[in-house]
Every structure is written in C-alpha cells, then in structure tokens.
Amino acid sequence: MGDRMANYEKLTEELIRELAEICGGGNIITNRDAMQDYARDESPHAEIRFPEVVVKPEDTMTVSRILSLATRYIIPVTPRGAGTGLSGGCIPLFGGIVLSLENMNRIISIDGENFTAVTEPGVPMANLCTEIESRGLYYPLYPGEMTATIGGTVSTNAGGMNAVRYGVTRNNILGLEAVLPNGDIINTGGEYVKSSTGYDLTQLIAGSEGTLAVITKVILKLTTKPPKREVLFAPFSSLQDAIDSVPEILHLRMIPAGLEFMERRIISIIEGYLEREIPYPEFDAFLMIIMDGDSEDDIHEYFVTVGEICKKHGAAEALVPGSERAKRRLLEAREIFYHAIKRYAPMELIDTVVPRSRIPDFVRQVKEISARHGITVIIYGHAGDGNVHLHPLCENMSEEVWKEKLPSLLKDIFQAAISFGGAISGEHGIGIEKKPYLPIQIDEPLLTVMKRVKQAFDPENILNPGKIFDI
Ligand SMILES: Cc1cc2nc3c(=O)[nH]c(=O)nc-3n(C[C@H](O)[C@H](O)[C@H](O)COP(=O)(O)OP(=O)(O)OC[C@H]3O[C@@H](n4cnc5c(N)ncnc54)[C@H](O)[C@@H]3O)c2cc1C
Numbered sequence: 001m002g003d004r005m006a007n008y009e010k011l012t013e014e015l016i017r018e019l020a021e022i023c024g025g026g027n028i029i030t031n032r033d034a035m036q037d038y039a040r041d042e043s044p045h046a047e048i049r050f051p052e053v054v055v056k057p058e059d060t061m062t063v064s065r066i067l068s069l070a071t072r073y074i075i076p077v078t079p080r081g082a083g084t085g086l087s088g089g090c091i092p093l094f095g096g097i098v099l100s101l102e103n104m105n106r107i108i109s110i111d112g113e114n115f116t117a118v119t120e121p122g123v124p125m126a127n128l129c130t131e132i133e134s135r136g137l138y139y140p141l142y143p144g145e146m147t148a149t150i151g152g153t154v155s156t157n158a159g160g161m162n163a164v165r166y167g168v169t170r171n172n173i174l175g176l177e178a179v180l181p182n183g184d185i186i187n188t189g190g191e192y193v194k195s196s197t198g199y200d201l202t203q204l205i206a207g208s209e210g211t212l213a214v215i216t217k218v219i220l221k222l223t224t225k226p227p228k229r230e231v232l233f234a235p236f237s238s239l240q241d242a243i244d245s246v247p248e249i250l251h252l253r254m255i256p257a258g259l260e261f262m263e264r265r266i267i268s269i270i271e272g273y274l275e276r277e278i279p280y281p282e283f284d285a286f287l288m289i290i291m292d293g294d295s296e297d298d299i300h301e302y303f304v305t306v307g308e309i310c311k312k313h314g315a316a317e318a319l320v321p322g323s324e325r326a327k328r329r330l331l332e333a334r335e336i337f338y339h340a341i342k343r344y345a346p347m348e349l350i351d352t353v354v355p356r357s358r359i360p361d362f363v364r365q366v367k368e369i370s371a372r373h374g375i376t377v378i379i380y381g382h383a384g385d386g387n388v389h390l391h392p393l394c395e396n397m398s399e400e401v402w403k404e405k406l407p408s409l410l411k412d413i414f415q416a417a418i419s420f421g422g423a424i425s426g427e428h429g430i431g432i433e434k435k436p437y438l439p440i441q442i443d444e445p446l447l448t449v450m451k452r453v454k455q456a457f458d459p460e461n462i463l464n465p466g467k468i469f470d471i
Contacts, residue, residue, distance in 0.1 A: 046088030068183030081152025087431025121151025164384030259384030353426030
C-alpha cells in the first residue's frame with residue numbers, strides 16, 4: 001500500500017448528504033449492520049473491509065455524478081455487482097464508497113434479428129439467460145454461480161463451463177457504456193460484429209476488475225439456443241489417463257461446450273456434501289463432457305466416438321445418463337464443487353491456466369509441489385481450455401501453520417504454471433488475493449504500460465484502488 005493510499009479523504013456528513021441527494025434517500029446505506037454484505041465477497045480468505053457508505057444508483061447519470069464527486073474530493077469508489085467474485089475484487093480496501101449496481105437491473109432490449117441484447121450491469125446472469133432463452137436465443141456464458149451480475153462477469157472476464165465451444169465473456173460482448181472516474185460517459189463498440197475504428201476499449205475494460213471505469217450497459221452477442229444438451233461421464237484409473245484423452249477429443253470436428261476433469265478426492269467430498277453416492281467409487285479420475293447439438297442422435301453419435309477415445313486411454317466406461325433427472329444431477333454435482341470444498345475444510349482457491357496440452361505436465365508438477373510442502377491440493381477444472389482449479393486444503397495441521405505455509409506453495413504453483421506457458425488466473429481475476437503474485441508473471445515493461453493505462457483512465461486513483469497492482 002503506497003503513500004498515495006493514505007491520502008484519501010473521509011466522507012463527511014455533508015458529502016454523505018450530497019450523495020443522498022444524488023442517489024435518492026432510499027438508495028444509500030450508512031448503517032454498519034446493513035453494510036455487512038458489502039464488506040466481503042465469496043473469496044475464501046479476503047479480509048472484511050467496511051465502506052463508509054453504499055450507494056445504489058438507478059441510472060447512468062447518477063453513476064456519473066457519484067464518480068465526479070468522488071474524483072473532486074478524492075474518495076475511493078469500489079464498484080460491486082453481486083459480490084460472488086473469488087479474488088476480493090469488490091472489497092472496499094480503503095473504505096469510501098461502495099457503488100453497487102444492483103438497482104441497475106433492467107434488460108433494455110433483445111434483438112433476434114441482429115442477435116444482440118443490451119442490458120444494464122446489475123442483471124443477475126440467471127435472469128438474463130432465462131429471458132434471452134425464452135426468445136429462442138442464447139447467451140452462452142455459464143460461470144458456475146448464476147447469481148453473479150452481467151457487469152461483474154464482464155469486469156472479471158468470467159469463463160466457466162461452456163468456454164471450450166463458446167469462449168469467455170470477452171468473446172461474447174460487442175460494446176459497453178461506461179462511466180470514467182471523472183464522470184464522463186463513454187460508449188464503446190455497438191450492435192455490430194465488426195469494427196476497426198480506433199482502440200478496442202470494450203476489450204480493455206472487460207477484465208479490468210472495476211479499476212478503469214464503471215460499466216453501466218453491456219451489449220451482448222447472442223446465438224441461437226442449441227436444442228439439446230447431453231453429458232458423458234467417463235471413469236479412469238488415473239488423472240493422467242483422463243487428461244491424455246483430451247487432445248484427441250478436441251481434434252474431433254464437433255466441439256464440446258465443456259470438458260471437465262476431476263479427481264476421486266473431490267468426488268468423495270461431493271458425496272459427503274450431497275449425502276449420496278456417485279457411481280464408480282473404485283476409480284481415481286473422471287472426465288465430464290458436455291455437448292450441445294441439434295438432436296440427441298447427433299450428440300450420441302459424437303459420444304460413441306468420444307467413448308472409444310476415452311476407452312483407448314483406459315476409461316472403464318463412457319456413461320450417458322438415461323434420464324433428464326440423472327443428467328441434471330450430474331451437472332448439479334459439478335456446479336457445487338466450490339461450496340462442498342469450502343464446507344469440508346479451510347481451503348484456498350487457485351484458477352491457473354496453462355496451454356491445454358500441458359495440463360498433464362502441470363498436474364504432475366503440482367502433485368510434486370503439494371508433496372514437498374506437505375499440503376493436500378485438490379485438482380479439477382476445465383480440461384478443454386486449460387483452466388486448472390486447485391484447492392490447497394488445511395488437513396493434518398493447524399490453520400495457523402497452514403496459512404503460514406500457503407504463500408510459498410502458491411508461489412511455487414504459479415511459477416510452475418508460468419513455466420509451462422500459462423497464467424496466474426484464467427477467469428477469477430487478480431483482485432487483492434493474487435496481487436502479491438502478479439510480478440511472477442507480469443514483467444516491469446508490461447506493468448509500466450498497465451499503470452499508464454490506469455493513470456489515463458483514473459489520474460486520481462479513486463476507482464477500486466489496491467486491486468490488481470498498487471500504483
Ligand atoms: C460457487 C461459485 C462458482 C463460480 N464459478 C465461476 C466460474 O466457473 N467461472 C468464473 O469465471 N467465475 C466463477 N465464479 C466467480 C464469480 O461468479 C465471477 O467472478 C463473477 O464474474 C462475479 O460477478 P459479481 O456480479 O458477483 O461481481 P462482484 O464480485 O461484485 O465483482 C467482481 C469484480 O467486478 C467489479 N465490478 C462489478 N460490477 C462492475 C461494474 N458494473 N462496473 C465495473 N466493475 C464492476 C468489482 O469491482 C470486482 O472487481 C464463481 C463464484 C462462485 C461463488
């Protein structure tokens with residue numbers, strides 16, 4: 001935390017009154033108890049920090065007036081969606097204003113001719129997708145937590161389980177309306193699919209974790225809703241065999257929506273959490289392949305070939321659930337990994353990404369690192385896009401000792417990912433949690449450019465300070 005951070009002004013009663021006038025009295029919280037939920041996110045270890053005030057603007061002009069006041073008086077502002085982030089991104093490190101987008105929750109338009117939708121940032125993903133799908137259209141982003149807002153997913157460039165076929169958030173947005181820290185409103189991109197008109201600020205703001213601008217509208221790129229989704233589940237004797245099947249599966253003409261891998265250990269934790277057995281208790285690793293298609297027959301034809309590939313690599317079975325209920329149960333089991341592990345033991349969460357052909361080497365190295373540090377690491381993830389999720393667990397030692405040992409384990413894991421050509425975070429972002437490790441990947445010239453970009457957008461450093469890197 002540099003000296004610059006000590007220089008923020010506190011919100012006086014007069015400024016709070018001014019904010020209340022700007023937002024409307026019902027859209028401001030100053031009571032500490034009522035601010036509990038705005039002091040944290042879903043990251044396992046991030047500190048709890050209270051803001052001085054929470055504001056909940058209902059339109060873009062109000063966001064603009066809040067930000068220009070904050071720049072004028074040098075007050076830190078932390079944008080917030082639903083607070084489901086996993087890196088501490090929406091925690092107000094320096095107090096000040098939490099700017100919650102929860103009241104900007106209208107879907108403005110859905111255009112079936114141009115395959116676009118325009119939405120305010122506070123719409124929860126579940127509502128957005130239901131509304132879009134009710135028109136026969138599809139927004140394919142599926143981050144594991146569908147209470148997340150669309151603005152939050154753009155700001156973290158969320159990925160999730162559909163990324164192999166449909167890409168991540170960045171690949172599915174066409175433009176933004178955003179408010180700069182000085183209150184200026186900018187519009188980037190539009191409801192068109194091509195543009196070579198100046199710098200692409202849509203892509204710069206996406207993934208910037210609320211450090212450059214507050215997103216007040218998002219233009220989405222839609223597709224048609226695939227009529228069918230099926231799942232194949234294959235048990236293997238080793239994680240290595242499971243992962244070895246992946247490149248061949250991805251070479252097939254059809255591309256799965258998702259291709260997930262997991263170890264027995266996570267399955268056992270899920271069984272405990274759900275209080276029911278998952279088949280094949282004797283196997284060590286599993287692949288789950290999620291496929292969208294025009295008909296069950298098309299998908300089953302594809303699954304025959306995938307099954308043969310899996311069996312060639314040692315799978316005992318290639319199981320396609322026979323009923324909608326069984327399929328739903330399998331997908332749901334995958335969706336609750338995070339909550340199940342969190343309840344099982346104190347844990348940390350890492351979402352490194354490596355080129356997908358390097359997953360086996362990386363996983364092997366993580367196991368060596370885990371043994372060397374004496375800390376169990378649960379491994380699963382999106383095999384189809386190289387995004388490996390790792391959960392160091394606190395087992396067989398006190399939490400105090402575990403927490404002391406953790407930074408050195410994390411450093412070794414990040415170094416390993418980077419040595420295989422990977423990156424620290426594939427989808428959750430850097431926030432506060434991974435900030436100490438950023439220099440392992442980002443060298444000085446690149447960091448300098450990033451800092452200059454930040455300065456061009458936010459010369460007073462009021463917007464989400466202390467996230468990603470220190471100024
Ligand atoms: C159980 C669980 C599973 C998850 N699975 C996945 C997964 O598979 N893939 C994945 O990618 N993520 C996953 N996540 C993480 C999380 O859902 C995403 O990071 C999501 O994008 C956060 O959205 P949010 O609205 O909760 O944002 P918040 O947590 O509120 O904020 C996240 C960041 O975005 C900024 N921000 C929010 N709104 C705006 C805005 N309008 N303008 C500017 N900045 C803004 C905040 O300042 C912060 O830096 C999971 C989380 C949980 C709890």
